[in-house]
Amino acid sequence: MSDDLNRQIFKEEAYDLLGELEGALLELEENPDDMDVVNQIFRALHTIKGSGSMFGFEDIAEFTHEVETVFDMVRNGDLGVSPTLCGLALKSRDYIKMMLDSTEEDDVVDPAMMEEILSGLKVLATGESAEVEAVDAVSEELEGATEELADAVSEAHSYQIKLTAKPDTTVDETMLESLFDELVKLGEFTVVTRPGDVPGDEGKPKYWECTLVSEIEKDNVADVFFFVDADLITEISEFDASEGLVGTVLDVEEAGPELEPEPDFEPEPEPELELEIQLEPKSAPKPSVKQPADEPAPRLGEMLVEAGDVTEQDIQDALKKQKPLGQILAEEGKIAPEKVEQVIQKQAVVKEREVSRRKQEALSSIRVAADKLDFLVDLVGELVIVQAQISQVVSERSDPQMTVLAEELERLSDELRDSTLGIRMLPIGTSFSKFKRLIRDISADLGKEIGLRTSGEDTELDKTVIERLGDPLVHLLRNSLDHGIETPEERVANGKQPQGMILLSAEHSGGEVLIRITDDGRGMSTESIRDKAVERGLISKDAELTEKELLKLIFEPGFSTAKEVTNVSGRGVGMDVVKRAIDSLRGSIDIDSKPGQGTTITIRLPLTLAIIDGLQVRVEDEYYVIPLSLVEECVELASSEVEDDDSGQRILHLRGEIVPYIHIRDWFGVEGDNPPIEQIVITGVEGSRVGIVVDTVIGEHQTVIKSLGRVYKDVEGISGATIKGDGSIALILDIPGLLRRVVAESK
Helix, strand or coil, rough: CHHHHHHHHHHHHHHHHHHHHHHHHHHHCCEEEEEHHHHHHHHHHHHHHHHHHHCCCCCHHHHHHHHHHHHHHHHCCCCCCHHHHHHHHHHHHHHHHHHHHCCCCCCCCHHHHHHHHHHHHHEEEEEECCCCCCCCCCCHHHHHHHHHHHHHHCCEEEEEEEEEECCCCCCHHHHHHHHHHHHHHCEEEEEEEECCCCCCCCCCCEEEEEEEECCCCCHHHHHHHHHCCEEEEEEEEEEECCCCCCCCCCCCCCHHHCCCCCCCCCCCCCCCCCCCCCCCCCCCCCCCCCCCCCCEEEEEHHHHCCCCCCCCCCCHHHHHHHHHHHHHHHHCCCCHHHHHHHHHHHHHHHHHHHHHHHHHHHHCCCCHHHHHHHHHHHHHHHHHHHHHHHHHHHHCCCHHHHHHHHHHHHHHHHHHHHHHHHHHHCCCCHHHHHHHHHHHHHHHHHCCCCCEEECCCCCEEEHHHHHHHHHHHHHHHHHHHHHCCCCCCHHCCCCCCCCEEEEEEEEECCCCEEEEECCCCCCCCCCCCHHHHHHCCCCCCCCCCHHHHHHHHHHHHCCCCCCCCCCCCCCCCCCCHHHHHHHCCCEEEEEEECCCCCEHHHEEEEECCEEEEEEEEECCCCCCCCEEEHHHEEEEEEEHHCCCCCCCCCEEECCCCEEEEEEEEHCCCCCCCCCCCEEEEEEEEEEEEEEEEEEEEEEEEEEEEEECCCHHHHHHHEEEECCCCCHHHHHHHEEHHHHHHHHHHHH
């Protein structure tokens, strides 16, 4: 694989990690004591640093190391989580993204910003004010800051590492070579004992004993073993080379001779609690391993046996008398047996959670370029059209064998369509996460206290819809922040909590997705909207409009009730753009607001823009498709039932409700006479209903959406076209557009 491709893959993964990092930092700001989030942040930084160094992004690796070092202090309890730390970390995230976006890798990206971040990190790490000396070369500047931070938080540690094969498993020693190579990079690493080095170990689980002298903390050493592809139990103990162990492994589950501490070391009264790290087997590369220069020194037990003071059986009997540390402490009355049992249960939960996390991370995935995926969807669309053509030809012939084959082809075509469209479906939470940062930054600029809650993040939507939905949601959120939520003082005066809240939610509703933005702010005044609309000439002074119709006026071009223009909103640009963007997605938008209580904006969107289920209808020799998700029912309309209201609009009395309807024959000027009995397709949009009168309802139709050319794209009432099984064209009706026309004509 070429270096350029490797670097591109790193960039794509780094962008994903930065998105995850931003969400975790915002969550940490709300829950400073959540160590799971701290660990998530540390892992993301660690991965960016390691991969960046591997693929030649040394500037990114060195800068990220600074942030990682500070969060390592947080993990170890040496530094608390504060708004200052979260703010600097978010700036660091932005700076890493700037470096990824930069095309000139040798140039320092915004040196002032880097200096500010590194200086702030140093103040947090040391507790003293300090400045980072700016230098011309980014590598020199980052290296200096790295050394200063490392001196502040690190000192040499000695570790004893024991790797034991799980029972009834076979470990290929060559699989450990890559692990040993990684440990060599951390400091002075030596493999002291290997399987077979100690007489009498035959038939017991194989184990490797190693020592490591390094400046990094124990948790960082343990991180190395997260990705080891071998069936091993790992124990890490810190010791003083001159005095012995200062922390020994506590195995509260089982004590056996092969897993007990060596008798060379005397445990301290209060040893540390260590957890086993069980590693899932995978295949691994086999680089060369660095062997110790000298033969391992004999252990105390061996020396006593060789001197004739004791026998091997004496050593084994003595080891068997050892008890688990938890039991010893309980018998001495230093800890209650119930507490030991609680620790055992907690350890089991942690192990189970770690195994579950690793299994989740092990799920294989593959990155596919968006254009390749779009091309696949286009091919599936063409296949659906061909399948419809084959089914139509077969239906015209009475050949049982061909009928069976056509039905099987239709089944496979449907499954392939659903599977392909499923690949394009993404959880909308990937879009929600970036809005937390938006609200955090804008609320700070406005001097307001505003929080964001989300729900329904797992709701899936077509990736194209999600991409095109981003800008409209940003406009709506900015308006809620600026116009909707009051200042803390105003909220308190109105009997509310100082902090405002915005709820961003998503849910499935039939073949659509509903996205709601709800705030608990001041709400919208319909009187203010009416006055502004009259002032701009949008409505007459004596126009009678419902509350819902008045609220929809804010989507008119240039409409704004803001008293002053800010850097957030107020220029009258945005809401009309939102409406056009939602319409282009074949969606709809609705507003519900109560003065003093808040506003809810509801967006309805189709699941996908590629292939939909439709209801095929006919007028004379022309065919049309109505999106099935908008169809409520079909009823008959006899010529004698045709009725017009006072305004000349045609209406239908349907079970006590008046439903206006449109004749497609008249709308598109189709020649021919109306049949004695016509069909009305009742559709529902934004809480309103409208009937579509056609000659015949044919039935459901799997519709592959084709966009219209420039000449026809602005034709009112048409949103696209599809190809039928016989090769002819059927137009897809724009039901929301037709409904708006009906409402406009009724005024």
